[in-house]
Amino acid sequence: MNPIISHIIPVEAIVDFIYGPLIWLSFVIFAAGLIVQTWRYKMMTKINDNPPLIPKKEIPKSETGSRWERFFYKLAFFRLSVMGFNPLLVTISLVFHLCLLITPLFLLAHNIMLENVFGFSLPSFLPGTSHLLTGIVLACGFFFMLRRIIIRRVRAITTFYDYLILGLALAPFLTGFLAHQNAFDCYDTLILLHILSCEILLIMIPFSKFFHMIFFFFGRFLIINEYSLGAPKRSWQF
Amino acid sequence: MSDNKNNNGKIDTRTIQSILKENKKQIKLGLTMCAHCSLCAESCFLYMSRDLDPEYMPSYKFLHSIGKLYKKKGKVSAGQLEKMRDLVFCNCVLCTRCYCPFGIDIPSLITLGRRVCRSQGLFREYDKA
Numbered sequence: 001m002n003p004i005i006s007h008i009i010p011v012e013a014i015v016d017f018i019y020g021p022l023i024w025l026s027f028v029i030f031a032a033g034l035i036v037q038t039w040r041y042k043m044m045t046k047i048n049d050n051p052p053l054i055p056k057k058e059i060p061k062s063e064t065g066s067r068w069e070r071f072f073y074k075l076a077f078f079r080l081s082v083m084g085f086n087p088l089l090v091t092i093s094l095v096f097h098l099c100l101l102i103t104p105l106f107l108l109a110h111n112i113m114l115e116n117v118f119g120f121s122l123p124s125f126l127p128g129t130s131h132l133l134t135g136i137v138l139a140c141g142f143f144f145m146l147r148r149i150i151i152r153r154v155r156a157i158t159t160f161y162d163y164l165i166l167g168l169a170l171a172p173f174l175t176g177f178l179a180h181q182n183a184f185d186c187y188d189t190l191i192l193l194h195i196l197s198c199e200i201l202l203i204m205i206p207f208s209k210f211f212h213m214i215f216f217f218f219g220r221f222l223i224i225n226e227y228s229l230g231a232p233k234r235s236w237q238f
Numbered sequence: 239m240s241d242n243k244n245n246n247g248k249i250d251t252r253t254i255q256s257i258l259k260e261n262k263k264q265i266k267l268g269l270t271m272c273a274h275c276s277l278c279a280e281s282c283f284l285y286m287s288r289d290l291d292p293e294y295m296p297s298y299k300f301l302h303s304i305g306k307l308y309k310k311k312g313k314v315s316a317g318q319l320e321k322m323r324d325l326v327f328c329n330c331v332l333c334t335r336c337y338c339p340f341g342i343d344i345p346s347l348i349t350l351g352r353r354v355c356r357s358q359g360l361f362r363e364y365d366k367a
Contacts, residue, residue, distance in 0.1 A: 044263060082337060085280040093275075156292035157274045157301055208270075212340055215271050219341025227337060236343070238264040 018196050026199040033206025038214055042222075048235035051224045089147075096140035100169065103133040109180075134177045141170040165209050171197035249319060253357045254312035261350055265308045268347050271340050272297055278344065281337035284329060296336035296344045299325050303351030319358055326351040327362035 065073075083090045104110060107130050111121035125133070144166055148158045175197055179190035204210055219225075224232045258265065278296040279285050285294035292298050303322040307314060314322075326348050334345045355361060 041267075044267070082277055082280075082339065086277060089275075089277070151276070153279050153290065153292040153295055153298075154274070154276045156295070157276065157298050159274070162274050209273060212271055212273055216340055219271075219338070223341055225341055225343070227341065236264070236267075238261065238267075 018192060022199050026202040030202040030205055037206045037211060041218055044236055045234040046237040047233050048224060054226050092140050092143055099133045099137045103130060103137060134173050137173045138170060141166060168201055172201060249316055249358055251312050254354050257354050258308055258312055265304055268342050269305050271342055277339050278336050281335060294329050299330050300344050300347040304347050307354055319360055322351060323355045323360040326355060
């Protein structure tokens, strides 16, 4: 680096900060943010003693009839669900979110660091499996991006922020994979970008659209509505 | 859709802002949690029967009415509000059948959009339609 620039900008200090305190800071903000935001949203809900009337499902459940009749009833209901209308999107979304969660958790390199720092670690995937899962995450992300560009109805509600969010979610996977492959012969830069992108992601999760990782369970398991799962008892009290 | 002339083209921004302030939490929640996934589209019978026009998609209707009003802090022109009126009154019948994978209450947000429009004398005049 140009010595004049390095004199003005304390590059080494910034790099040290990214490699050191910012990692811990991002984990603390992530954990505390999740707790505080979950509590905040929970405080916006209240147990509802007079639950709203939920319309019954359109497809009647056949209690009688043969096994085949019952099967076709279920099939017809499935066809009318979101999975029936968008099987490709729902499948890719499920695979994407699953891989997004498990890949970093069970990555060998992450678990070695965990072992070194805390003395315990999670089981790890073989490197080949991790590569495959990373590839799946990136391919799914590319699918989501293309979808935003090509499909008219998605384009109509897409903003720059959606691309930013998608880019931020994929950045740790892309940089991590490239660093592992020592792409462009610049491992140091790539691993720095990998760590920085993870830190930004962790800090952003509780305070941005990424919070849907928790909110999803609020909307489906805590709040009484037609599409809720389980036996929720609460309603929003804004 | 014939234009309402009740508001004489003047927008009372303060009234709009007070409605937005009163319902800030609900609007903010809807805007933050909408992932712009468009999975709500097929649940709207109007979307399905209007040649899959995105302007009938539930998320489009709330994002471009109450969502836009919130982002612009209520400062919209008469023309913009008339477009929102068409979205919330003509493109939606509030049948409450829309589906959101995150459980966002889209009908209540569209209802808020209607409330803002009504406060400015903009609504659907069925006898003139």
